[in-house]
Amino acid sequence: MIEPKTLKGFRDTTPELMIIKKEIIKKLEAIFESYGFLPIDTPALEYAEILLGKGGGETDKQVYRFNDHGGRDVALRFDLTVPLARFVSQHYNELTFPFKRYHIAPVWRGENTQKGRYREFYQCDFDILGTKSSESDIEILMIIKDGLLSLNIGDFSIYVNNRKILNSLLTKLDTTEKSAQILRTIDKLFKIGAENVYKELVDVVGISKKSTEDILKFLNISDSNKTGAVENAAIFSTLENYKSVLGKELSDPVIETEYIFKTLEKLNILKYFSYNPAITRGLDYYTGIVFEVYVKERMDFGSICSGGRYDNLTGLYSKTAIPGIGAAFGLDRIISLMEEEKILKLQGSKTKLLIFNLDDKLNPEYHKLASKFRENCINTEIIYEKQKISNQFKLAEKKNTPFVLFAGEDEIKNKKYNIKNIISGEESKLITFDEILKILKS
Amino acid sequence: MIEPKTLKGFRDTTPELMIIKKEIIKKLEAIFESYGFLPIDTPALEYAEILLGKGGGETDKQVYRFNDHGGRDVALRFDLTVPLARFVSQHYNELTFPFKRYHIAPVWRGENTQKGRYREFYQCDFDILGTKSSESDIEILMIIKDGLLSLNIGDFSIYVNNRKILNSLLTKLDTTEKSAQILRTIDKLFKIGAENVYKELVDVVGISKKSTEDILKFLNISDSNKTGAVENAAIFSTLENYKSVLGKELSDPVIETEYIFKTLEKLNILKYFSYNPAITRGLDYYTGIVFEVYVKERMDFGSICSGGRYDNLTGLYSKTAIPGIGAAFGLDRIISLMEEEKILKLQGSKTKLLIFNLDDKLNPEYHKLASKFRENCINTEIIYEKQKISNQFKLAEKKNTPFVLFAGEDEIKNKKYNIKNIISGEESKLITFDEILKILKS
Numbered sequence: 001m002i003e004p005k006t007l008k009g010f011r012d013t014t015p016e017l018m019i020i021k022k023e024i025i026k027k028l029e030a031i032f033e034s035y036g037f038l039p040i041d042t043p044a045l046e047y048a049e050i051l052l053g054k055g056g057g058e059t060d061k062q063v064y065r066f067n068d069h070g071g072r073d074v075a076l077r078f079d080l081t082v083p084l085a086r087f088v089s090q091h092y093n094e095l096t097f098p099f100k101r102y103h104i105a106p107v108w109r110g111e112n113t114q115k116g117r118y119r120e121f122y123q124c125d126f127d128i129l130g131t132k133s134s135e136s137d138i139e140i141l142m143i144i145k146d147g148l149l150s151l152n153i154g155d156f157s158i159y160v161n162n163r164k165i166l167n168s169l170l171t172k173l174d175t176t177e178k179s180a181q182i183l184r185t186i187d188k189l190f191k192i193g194a195e196n197v198y199k200e201l202v203d204v205v206g207i208s209k210k211s212t213e214d215i216l217k218f219l220n221i222s223d224s225n226k227t228g229a230v231e232n233a234a235i236f237s238t239l240e241n242y243k244s245v246l247g248k249e250l251s252d253p254v255i256e257t258e259y260i261f262k263t264l265e266k267l268n269i270l271k272y273f274s275y276n277p278a279i280t281r282g283l284d285y286y287t288g289i290v291f292e293v294y295v296k297e298r299m300d301f302g303s304i305c306s307g308g309r310y311d312n313l314t315g316l317y318s319k320t321a322i323p324g325i326g327a328a329f330g331l332d333r334i335i336s337l338m339e340e341e342k343i344l345k346l347q348g349s350k351t352k353l354l355i356f357n358l359d360d361k362l363n364p365e366y367h368k369l370a371s372k373f374r375e376n377c378i379n380t381e382i383i384y385e386k387q388k389i390s391n392q393f394k395l396a397e398k399k400n401t402p403f404v405l406f407a408g409e410d411e412i413k414n415k416k417y418n419i420k421n422i423i424s425g426e427e428s429k430l431i432t433f434d435e436i437l438k439i440l441k442s
Numbered sequence: 443m444i445e446p447k448t449l450k451g452f453r454d455t456t457p458e459l460m461i462i463k464k465e466i467i468k469k470l471e472a473i474f475e476s477y478g479f480l481p482i483d484t485p486a487l488e489y490a491e492i493l494l495g496k497g498g499g500e501t502d503k504q505v506y507r508f509n510d511h512g513g514r515d516v517a518l519r520f521d522l523t524v525p526l527a528r529f530v531s532q533h534y535n536e537l538t539f540p541f542k543r544y545h546i547a548p549v550w551r552g553e554n555t556q557k558g559r560y561r562e563f564y565q566c567d568f569d570i571l572g573t574k575s576s577e578s579d580i581e582i583l584m585i586i587k588d589g590l591l592s593l594n595i596g597d598f599s600i601y602v603n604n605r606k607i608l609n610s611l612l613t614k615l616d617t618t619e620k621s622a623q624i625l626r627t628i629d630k631l632f633k634i635g636a637e638n639v640y641k642e643l644v645d646v647v648g649i650s651k652k653s654t655e656d657i658l659k660f661l662n663i664s665d666s667n668k669t670g671a672v673e674n675a676a677i678f679s680t681l682e683n684y685k686s687v688l689g690k691e692l693s694d695p696v697i698e699t700e701y702i703f704k705t706l707e708k709l710n711i712l713k714y715f716s717y718n719p720a721i722t723r724g725l726d727y728y729t730g731i732v733f734e735v736y737v738k739e740r741m742d743f744g745s746i747c748s749g750g751r752y753d754n755l756t757g758l759y760s761k762t763a764i765p766g767i768g769a770a771f772g773l774d775r776i777i778s779l780m781e782e783e784k785i786l787k788l789q790g791s792k793t794k795l796l797i798f799n800l801d802d803k804l805n806p807e808y809h810k811l812a813s814k815f816r817e818n819c820i821n822t823e824i825i826y827e828k829q830k831i832s833n834q835f836k837l838a839e840k841k842n843t844p845f846v847l848f849a850g851e852d853e854i855k856n857k858k859y860n861i862k863n864i865i866s867g868e869e870s871k872l873i874t875f876d877e878i879l880k881i882l883k884s
Contacts, residue, residue, distance in 0.1 A: 015480035036823035038457035066508035381478035
């Protein structure tokens with residue numbers, strides 16, 4: 001006998017959770033499609049060289065990598081961005097640009113397991129490739145807003161920044177050679193607070209106290225503003241101030257950012273967004289706007305959606321530089337949050353009607369009746385074997401089926417049936433199929 | 443530069459194919475749910491011991507197996523049945539039986555690649571566990587019929603057999619010790635013809651000529667009936683004849699089979715089914731009814747759905763024997779067949795309306811208008827940058843978008859827009875949003 005168990009960091013998705021997961025995916029897919037995004041899929045296994053060409057050391061160690069039967073050095077994908085870059089390079093001539101694609105699929109990382117972190121998890125990516133237009137940035141932001149509203153996830157804030165603004169400032173301060181380190185330090189604001197960001201910039205990164213003060217003042221980063229976020233009208237006054245500090249030559253990124261927020265304002269959806277100069281995103285490949293999303297009452301959950309603009313996704317595989325903007329919903333994190341906040345109730349099933357078994361001889365009739373309900377879009381089950389009525393009611397409760405139908409030989413012959421709503425307790429006796437349908441659909 | 447390519451036997455799913463695949467999955471899921479089936483998922487990676495405990499030598503060689511970072515002997519799942527057995531054993535106490543589950547997910551086998559055979563492919567399994575009732579057999583058969591009708595796949599025949607009938611005959615002929623070999627030989631009828639089945643039974647398996655003739659006569663297997671299938675009323679006369687040959691003591695499996703076909707007849711769906719004693723299914727673990735499905739005009743495609751009843755799925759992981767019945771749609775094969783038969787047309791997108799860009803300054807207005815259409819369930823795209831009208835029409839054609847909308851500054855101000863159906867060529871000028879909505883929805 002072999003003990004039935006899953007690997008450490010892996011888990012089964014039970015029906016209750018799977019129903020929820022499918023529901024969430026369905027809603028997000030409807031939003032993606034409403035903007036003309038197309039679905040794709042790529043193989044779980046790829047050449048290790050393709051997946052790891054761009055990866056840093058930390059990622060490498062987490063990758064499931066082995067030799068296949070043909071001696072090929074292969075690996076399981078650890079994200080959906082690298083496969084996208086390979087896909088777009090490979091299929092470049094077949095695609096119409098701007099190419100808007102979404103991809104919802106599992107990825108694998110052998111990292112240390114923690115609460116809520118698994119070695120197999122779903123990513124839900126959506127990208128617009130082949131354009132530098134701010135309109136595509138705006139569309140990505142609109143989709144995030146629409147997606148989260150459709151999930152009914154509670155009050156959220158989409159923090160947006162533009163990496164190029166800070167780069168302009170660093171150019172002005174003449175500290176561009178350390179820009180990557182500076183960005184990464186500022187990105188820690190949430191975790192370590194403004195004072196420690198200051199210390200790290202001075203002590204670790206080695207920026208002068210004067211420049212550090214200039215940077216933090218410019219970015220509005222102080223202990224009095226814990227998240228760094230700026231909202232509503234303050235966004236535009238902050239950006240105005242940037243322009244005067246940076247001067248005309250260095251202000252293009254500010255104008256670009258201003259245009260995005262002005263458009264969100266015209267669309268009457270500015271309230272869902274904040275400008276947040278402390279959001280810089282760790283990854284080096286972002287080159288323009290970047291964003292993270294937090295549910296206001298549950299900042300502890302971390303960002304549930306993030307991404308940004310990049311200049312060249314496909315540099316490793318193609319001479320053609322393809323710019324774009326991409327984002328990913330943290331599907332597993334969203335599910336955990338919605339479960340904890342009781343936004344989604346775990347359901348036992350999606351069955352509406354359970355037909356009781358009063359007589360095994362009537363089984364062909366029960367099948368026939370069930371078919372008729374199914375043809376009318378009512379999910380229906382029958383009970384295969386006769387058993388005590390009390391047991392049949394117990395089964396209905398266990399399955400969470402709202403309605404049960406019972407019919408013996410006479411009822412079947414006369415085509416009049418009894419149904420009961422097991423939530424309200426309401427019963428209707430000897431009514432026709434059409435009358436039942438009306439009750440079930442109301 | 444790294445050459446962008448996928449591994450041998452692996453492929454990308456392009457948007458055109460992915461839209462079709464998702465459409466097919468959606469239809470099958472709706473059927474599963476209409477019968478109260480619940481979705482589950484299991485990890486792609488499991489302990490090799492769990493996956494291979496039951497596997498034969500041939501399967502072992504095809505399995506992607508390696509040591510993970512923790513030195514565990516792990517493997518990628520090669521089917522969804524073994525993970526189901528593990529799942530049910532592990533979660534036994536949480537589940538309500540009969541447990542009806544479906545599972546649509548990729549599996550991996552490093553087998554030799556041929557036309558239409560890949561090393562990564564989707565399985566679409568549905569099983570009813572924890573019951574021996576013939577009603578569950580009937581339900582599985584009803585689902586196959588409903589599923590294929592909903593896919594509109596063309597005339598099909600569901601070949602049903604009951605392994606126990608042949609076992610009864612072998613008991614009568616006193617040749618039970620070779621039953622597995624006999625079953626496997628008979629299963630080759632389609633491929634090698636009746637004459638070669640006879641030869642193999644006599645020469646290879648070593649059955650006497652007399653017994654071989656008895657078996658083939660009993661099963662109605664001759665060169666005049668190439669598929670071995672029996673239809674309509676002939677089913678019942680064949681089964682009557684079996685009863686007289688086998689005698690009362692050995693006829694239980696015949697009566698069981700008769701009940702299934704009688705019920706299908708009462709449900710008015712017998713025409714979709716045949717009795718076919720030549721279908722035995724290779725796998726040893728089937729113990730009752732077995733079935734395969736063929737599209738009549740495309741027998742060359744092989745079976746597009748198959749399965750059968752088993753007595754004990756979970757023997758490897760649990761002392762509790764769990765009987766059940768399971769089936770699987772061959773999703774990739776179905777997609778290929780529907781593509782070849784032009785039942786499904788590859789679509790470029792699911793976008794209904796493309797808003798042309800007549801002026802970059804109007805972009806915020808185009809976003810706003812697009813949002814309004816999306817709120818009314820119309821998938822809508824905008825064009826980010828102004829370009830020649832002829833190019834915008836080309837883009838619409840490339841994307842296969844049925845309608846385009848064009849509006850300049852005046853139209854936007856007056857809220858009257860122009861639209862064109864690019865399939866019929868019909869144009870409507872200066873009409874309101876509501877009028878457009880009516881056209882798009884009609």
